[in-house]
Amino acid sequence: MTRQWPIQDFLELGALEGAVPSARLHVRHILWEWRLTPLTQAVEQVVSELITNSVAAARAMPQIEPVRLWLLSDTRKILVLVWDANPQPPTLIEADEYAESGRGLFLVRAFSERWGSYPTPQTGGKVVWAVCGTNTSQLVNPAVARRGA
Numbered sequence: 001m002t003r004q005w006p007i008q009d010f011l012e013l014g015a016l017e018g019a020v021p022s023a024r025l026h027v028r029h030i031l032w033e034w035r036l037t038p039l040t041q042a043v044e045q046v047v048s049e050l051i052t053n054s055v056a057a058a059r060a061m062p063q064i065e066p067v068r069l070w071l072l073s074d075t076r077k078i079l080v081l082v083w084d085a086n087p088q089p090p091t092l093i094e095a096d097e098y099a100e101s102g103r104g105l106f107l108v109r110a111f112s113e114r115w116g117s118y119p120t121p122q123t124g125g126k127v128v129w130a131v132c133g134t135n136t137s138q139l140v141n142p143a144v145a146r147r148g149a
Contacts, residue, residue, distance in 0.1 A: 005072035057086035
């Protein structure tokens with residue numbers, strides 16, 4: 001994977017309220033450093049949703065573990081990986097228009113080229129990942145993305 005994604009960054013965050021804004025700020029700085037600022041909006045949105053879900057998943061466990069964020073790049077795209085200790089895979093749910101939550105993975109799908117997850121049996125838990133590229137850097141209306149999928 002190192003050859004395919006030669007530029008890499010890692011951040012471990014406590015499963016706390018401040019994890020999401022910290023991760024977003026970190027993304028903004030890293031993408032500026034990597035000269036990939038056109039991808040900032042999409043990557044920030046994806047990271048925000050994935051970290052939000054991971055913090056909630058981590059806090060649902062008896063032993064609260066930190067969440068981990070990796071950003072990898074091939075200089076054109078960003079691969080976002082987020083790990084948490086909860087083995088429960090993410091699920092896309094249809095939230096009604098009045099729901100206060102439940103739209104995160106739809107936003108991940110709207111702001112990324114593709115996404116998925118895989119279990120991590122060696123460390124427990126799972127990784128949820130998304131790839132953001134130049135065709136995902138424009139703001140996407142999640143309602144339109146849902147109909148088009």
